[in-house]
Amino acid sequence: MSKPDPQQRTTAPDGQPDSHQPAWRREFPLEVQQDNYVARRDFTKYLGLTSLAFVVGQGWIVAENSMRRSKGQPPIKPIVTLDQIPVGGALTFAYPDENDPCLLLRPDEHTLLAYGQKCTHLSCAVVPVMDKGQLHCPCHEGTFDAATGRALSGPPRRPLSRIILDLRDGIVYATGVELRSV
Numbered sequence: 777m778s779k780p781d782p783q784q785r786t787t788a789p790d791g792q793p794d795s796h797q798p799a800w801r802r803e804f805p806l807e808v809q810q811d812n813y814v815a816r817r818d819f820t821k822y823l824g825l826t827s828l829a830f831v832v833g834q835g836w837i838v839a840e841n842s843m844r845r846s847k848g849q850p851p852i853k854p855i856v857t858l859d860q861i862p863v864g865g866a867l868t869f870a871y872p873d874e875n876d877p878c879l880l881l882r883p884d885e886h887t888l889l890a891y892g893q894k895c896t897h898l899s900c901a902v903v904p905v906m907d908k909g910q911l912h913c914p915c916h917e918g919t920f921d922a923a924t925g926r927a928l929s930g931p932p933r934r935p936l937s938r939i940i941l942d943l944r945d946g947i948v949y950a951t952g953v954e955l956r957s958v
């Protein structure tokens with residue numbers, strides 16, 4: 777018995793050729809072989825579009841960063857995808873340079889916050905205490921409000937530097953640093 781031709785189609789109920797059929801009939805064929813063909817074609821199409829979107833996105837970041845560099849502004853830097861930071865969780869990253877440790881906090885589903893990790897007293901690294909909504913500096917027991925970055929107790933008087941964030945297509949980007957004196 778000969779193998780069925782994967783391109784073969786049964787005749788449509790109205791007996792008209794493919795070129796006269798509505799688009800939905802071509803997109804949702806009855807034959808398994810043809811359906812597999814459509815699924816592969818769609819998969820390839822979406823793979824191509826996703827890759828293109830990724831390349832365009834990266835190109836856009838490179839172009840924008842070179843413009844920002846020429847103006848003396850900090851770069852745009854992808855930190856993490858949103859699903860990589862759990863609700864109630866925190867993670868460290870470096871921004872704008874590798875020598876600038878920062879903390880990204882996700883206190884609830886819809887809130888993302890980021891601060892420079894250097895304590896404003898003598899630059900020890902602060903650590904998040906998410907259940908208290910605070911950032912703690914173990915060197916001299918300084919504490920900061922995790923919601924605002926402002927000093928709460930201990931030697932620090934100035935707030936932590938705030939990292940400006942942007943969420944685009946499920947990716948969290950750092951886009952700037954706000955240095956604050958009060």
Ligand code: FES
Binds near residue numbers: 900914915931
């Ligand atoms: S360095 Fe943080 S409290 Fe002193």
